[in-house]
Amino acid sequence: MSRVTHLSTRRAAESAAAGAHDPARPIALVTGPTAGIGLAFAHELARRGFDLVLVARSEDTLQDLAARLRTEHDVAVEVLAADLGDREQLARVEARLSDRSQPVDLLVNNAGFGLKEQFADNSVEEEQAMLDVLVVAVMRLSHAATTTMLERGFGGIINVSSVAGYLPRGTYGAAKAYVTRLSLWADGTYRERGVRTMALCPGFVRTEFHERMDVGRDSVPSWMWLDADKLVREALDDFDDGKALSVPDLRYKAVTAAARYVPTGLLTRFQTMGRR
Secondary structure, eight states, X not given: OOHHHHHHHHHHHHHHHTTOSSOOOOEEEEESOSSHHXXXXXXXXXXXXXXXXXXXXXXXXXXXXXXXXXXXHOOOEEEEEOOTTSHHHHHXXXXXXXXXXXXXXXXXXXXXXXXXXOGGGSOHHHHHHHXXXXXXXXXXXXXXXHHHHHHHTXXXXXXXXXXXXXXXXXXXXXXXXXXXXXXHHXXXXXXXXXXXXXXXXXXXXXXXXXXXXXXXXXXXXXXXXXXXXXXXXXXXXXXXXXXXXXXXXXXXXXXXXXXXXXXXXXXXXXXTTXXX
16 A cells, blocks of 8 residues: 555544544645645645645745646645744744644655855855755754654655755755755654655756756756656655655666765865856
């Protein structure tokens, strides 16, 4: 039985026990769903039968996306406008994950943040803002989801990390290394209690992320770009297969394997790739 099927079946059993007439769909909360990988997750999860809670900064953009998803996939969609770099707004998302009356079955921590310049060329405030979104928000949302899911005895978390976590890529790579290690530890610790966690480590993906950073497509060889929709399908299949780590595409599996043996000094020469 796939994990998605398991979540649907488990939620149906809970609804029947509560006397509900129609079995409820499983619920997935996705951060950063309005573009790129997050948008692909929203559509694919809806296609697989999940109702959605969508979290991003723009209320209008979220409402437009919610309307499309309701029409295309016939699912319920809740929107929650919040800046994950703002601790008070982040707390509202934590509260939604802790809501036991409408429990979230799957959390997808996907919200992104990138800086084009090197560490010393960014202000410390810019570096802090990236850390708040990529590390603090992931930790706090994962904590809220995990504690609530453990009470129910099941649930799942997918943390969108990056192959950058295996490479010397400045503070972005360091943040992603944290996300990957946290995810692997959490899965090893809580899997037997019914809560799965998977780190998704993509490489360069054709999304608006690099455009917002003013990074040209030619800064990365064309063969290294991945398709977001295909990546998400592979990631969800990996999650269904019980994997704690998903590195979609053989090209990036090779990169992460080689990174363990290539000297750091040599890897550092390629750190400007994807920043020009």
